[in-house]
Amino acid sequence: MTINPHLKDADCSNCTVRSRxxxxxxxxxxxxxxxxxxxxxxxxxxxxxxxxxKSKINYAFTLYSGCLILYNHLENGTRQILRVxxxxxxxxxxxxxxGDLPYSIQAVTDSRICLFFDDNISKxxxxxxxxxxxxxxxxxxxxxxxxxxxxNLGQKTATEGLAYLIMELYxxxxxxxxxxxxxxxxxxxxxxxxxDMADSLGITKVHINRIIVIFKEQGLIxxxxxxxxxxxxxxxxxxxxxxxxxxxxxxxxxS
Amino acid sequence: MTINPHLKDADCSNCTVRSRxxxxxxxxxxxxxxxxxxxxxxxxxxxxxxxxxKSKINYAFTLYSGCLILYNHLENGTRQILRVxxxxxxxxxxxxxxGDLPYSIQAVTDSRICLFFDDNISKxxxxxxxxxxxxxxxxxxxxxxxxxxxxNLGQKTATEGLAYLIMELYxxxxxxxxxxxxxxxxxxxxxxxxxDMADSLGITKVHINRIIVIFKEQGLIxxxxxxxxxxxxxxxxxxxxxxxxxxxxxxxxxS
DNA sequence: CGACCTTTTGATTGGCGTCAAAATCTGTGG
DNA sequence: CCACAGATTTTGACGCCAATCAAAAGGTCG
Numbered sequence: 293m294t295i296n297p298h299l300k301d302a303d304c305s306n307c308t309v310r311s312r313x314x315x316x317x318x319x320x321x322x323x324x325x326x327x328x329x330x331x332x333x334x335x336x337x338x339x340x341x342x343x344x345x346k347s348k349i350n351y352a353f354t355l356y357s358g359c360l361i362l363y364n365h366l367e368n369g370t371r372q373i374l375r376v377x378x379x380x381x382x383x384x385x386x387x388x389x390x391g392d393l394p395y396s397i398q399a400v401t402d403s404r405i406c407l408f409f410d411d412n413i414s415k416x417x418x419x420x421x422x423x424x425x426x427x428x429x430x431x432x433x434x435x436x437x438x439x440x441x442x443x444n445l446g447q448k449t450a451t452e453g454l455a456y457l458i459m460e461l462y463x464x465x466x467x468x469x470x471x472x473x474x475x476x477x478x479x480x481x482x483x484x485x486x487x488d489m490a491d492s493l494g495i496t497k498v499h500i501n502r503i504i505v506i507f508k509e510q511g512l513i514x515x516x517x518x519x520x521x522x523x524x525x526x527x528x529x530x531x532x533x534x535x536x537x538x539x540x541x542x543x544x545x546x547s
Numbered sequence: 548m549t550i551n552p553h554l555k556d557a558d559c560s561n562c563t564v565r566s567r568x569x570x571x572x573x574x575x576x577x578x579x580x581x582x583x584x585x586x587x588x589x590x591x592x593x594x595x596x597x598x599x600x601k602s603k604i605n606y607a608f609t610l611y612s613g614c615l616i617l618y619n620h621l622e623n624g625t626r627q628i629l630r631v632x633x634x635x636x637x638x639x640x641x642x643x644x645x646g647d648l649p650y651s652i653q654a655v656t657d658s659r660i661c662l663f664f665d666d667n668i669s670k671x672x673x674x675x676x677x678x679x680x681x682x683x684x685x686x687x688x689x690x691x692x693x694x695x696x697x698x699n700l701g702q703k704t705a706t707e708g709l710a711y712l713i714m715e716l717y718x719x720x721x722x723x724x725x726x727x728x729x730x731x732x733x734x735x736x737x738x739x740x741x742x743d744m745a746d747s748l749g750i751t752k753v754h755i756n757r758i759i760v761i762f763k764e765q766g767l768i769x770x771x772x773x774x775x776x777x778x779x780x781x782x783x784x785x786x787x788x789x790x791x792x793x794x795x796x797x798x799x800x801x802s
Numbered sequence: 803c804g805a806c807c808t809t810t811t812g813a814t815t816g817g818c819g820t821c822a823a824a825a826t827c828t829g830t831g832g
Numbered sequence: 833c834c835a836c837a838g839a840t841t842t843t844g845a846c847g848c849c850a851a852t853c854a855a856a857a858g859g860t861c862g
Contacts, residue, residue: 446749
């Protein structure tokens with residue numbers, strides 16, 4: 293297999309974001325041992341496709357900066373966004389029965405990643421059971437969030453679902469990408485457009501727009517181009533049955 | 548914490564189903580080492596609640612026989628079934644940030660399980676990286692199936708979603724619970740009623756019924772009380788965009 | 803046999819989709 | 833700084849899928 297043609301070497305010598313997700317759990321002085329497993333730093337531009345669903349891949353990666361969407365297409369041309377990845381997330385390790393990564397990955401903003409080839413991940417697990425446990429925790433955390441989205445899509449109205457989506461992303465961005473939060477204005481950089489939100493929730497962008505207009509009228513949010521401010525967090529959380537505790541650091545099954 | 552009041556000791560001396568999910572991957576002659584980690588065999592009757600969402604639990608388990616549903620409730624009283632568990636599945640290891648198991652578990656038929664307390668699972672992982680890897684694989688497999696269901700709920704019509712649900716369960720039952728397949732009639736024992744299917748797909752049982760009537764008229768399926776026969780597998784798979792390869796043995800990320 | 807649960811059917815309603823077009827914004831190049 | 837192409841957001845009219853409400857019919861199990 294070949295690395296995606298968009299893949300370019302990047303100068304990450306001044307990267308400040310660590311592989312929080314994968315190595316955040318282990319002892320500080322152990323972090324350097326993980327350096328030897330870091331295979332390659334790369335960057336992508338907004339719109340680049342990092343991977344196409346159902347094709348081979350032999351690495352996973354940590355997202356350093358930017359924002360990715362993971363999604364699937366159906367034959368009828370529709371798209372379901374499965375997950376929005378933010379800095380610190382560990383991505384690309386979920387292979388299906390064929391060993392393929394079952395979803396496509398696209399950068400919605402300029403993004404930098406750090407690769408770990410599968411062979412090395414396997415070695416890491418063999419040599420360090422702390423990281424193995426951490427990897428299990430991360431996968432579990434993924435599952436839990438995924439199940440929350442099932443609730444969203446299955447049982448909530450479009451209005452409730454959108455309230456949840458906004459609160460989830462708003463909260464995660466404040467935790468995982470604090471630079472995108474403007475302390476003065478209270479605005480965050482919001483990476484998704486209305487079409488993306490629609491494909492996350494399984495409804496049309498026209499309907500998304502109508503709900504957003506209502507949210508604005510009700511004074512719950514204000515937003516412009518890729519900017520969003522949540523004016524009434526509590527109300528929006530109520531509408532969406534959003535539980536902030538899900539956004540905190542993943543639970544450590546093994547402390 | 549206490550084990551659920553419904554929990555009863557069971558005589559599993561003649562259990563024929565192994566912990567396929569967790570230990571199926573490791574060398575046969577290593578299986579016996581896992582014996583010492585098996586903590587407790589228990590059984591439940593149809594309708595028993597094994598666990599209530601958002602409460603503590605300090606064990607996970609393999610389902611030996613029967614059928615469980617994992618689900619969440621919303622305040623408005625609706626229920627979303629997240630997953631149907633069949634024999635061999637490893638259940639109950641997905642804790643949220645609070646360390647709680649985030650879904651309820653109910654037996655839909657009489658069921659037998661085999662417990663593993665968290666402490667022992669941790670030990671297993673420390674002592675045997677094969678099982679650690681297997682545990683990662685299982686969690687990944689869960690995520691992949693969960694994402695498939697997101698597609699179902701987000702992008703498919705009720706008809707397409709039901710076709711997928713029937714094919715998924717039909718296929719999994721034939722693999723994981725072969726005794727429930729009648730070679731002569733071609734019927735399987737189908738554990739869900741129409742209300743359960745409705746709560747899996749996020750639609751009403753009235754609408755489920757209307758679709759089932761149509762499927763019968765079209766000669767795609769026939770079904771009676773907890774019995775189901777898929778007459779035209781190919782057509783039903785097409786309608787639901789069902790891919791049989793997802794049902795096979797979970798992918799081994801590390802062989 | 804009777805209580806209860808599940809399935810089936812009908813009539814009506816409403817949320818969201820579809821189609822279409824206008825308005826606004828964005829980034830680019832002259 | 834302005835002009836322009838293209839993307840994104842906004843608005844309106846109309847239709848359909850699935851929800852809701854209600855009740856009957858059929859099956860299951862004690």
